[in-house]
């Protein structure tokens with residue numbers, strides 16, 4: 207965990223000319239760095255962050271697009287990808303047990319997309335003017351976050367923003383909106399945001415598991431007692447509604463997919 211965090215801290219310190227090779231707002235490009243959001247030019251509000259992201263699975267397919275600096279980037283991040291995937295599978299199997307689904311229910315198409323997304327926030331001279339990341343819920347299946355020592359993540363609970371403490375060598379697990387849909391509304395997906403820090407730079411590593419674009423997502427049959435709460439959809443349709451129609455408002459996006467009764 208420390209090696210991976212150090213790699214990313216080093217990565218963000220690399221000369222701008224090297225990082226500029228990865229700069230892109232193209233949603234179809236896997237390995238890219240961008241500032242604020244993927245729609246910087248049209249957004250009314252900008253966020254105080256640079257994000258570096260790329261796909262991690264299957265490794266052999268994606269490694270050639272990864273950075274070759276710092277020199278051990280590919281080696282360290284490959285191992286991190288393998289280990290986080292194994293941990294995700296364990297957590298998802300525990301979730302299956304808790305929900306009463308057969309072991310391995312989430313394996314395969316429901317968790318095919320595995321990506322890393324690293325947020326880097328430089329110190330912000332006036333944190334009251336901007337957020338490091340907007341208020342949102344994660345749209346994917348499940349997320350794992352490795353936070354550095356600088357605080358910033360907050361979770362909305364009973365109308366109040368609660369800071370998430372940094373505990374060294376822990377990972378924060380965030381159930382995404384697809385888990386809510388598949389569990390037929392039994393899982394809750396937390397609303398969260400990131401505030402900026404006036405003095406210190408902050409780096410966090412997010413690992414995101416999500417469905418393959420072709421697969422049809424719907425509430426698990428075993429969890430439907432009377433009616434499915436949501437209709438079936440493919441993940442790109444969900445993302446389009448989440449980003450375009452709902453502007454990252456999870457409830458609005460979910461309402462779009464609620465079964466009509």
Ligand SMILES: O=C(O)CCC(=O)C(=O)O
Nearest residue numbers: 325344359398400410412
């Ligand atoms: O940086 C953090 O602590 C949170 C990041 C996050 O919520 C996200 O990438 O979806």
Ligand SMILES: [Fe+2]
Nearest residue numbers: 342343344398
């Ligand atoms: Fe998030």
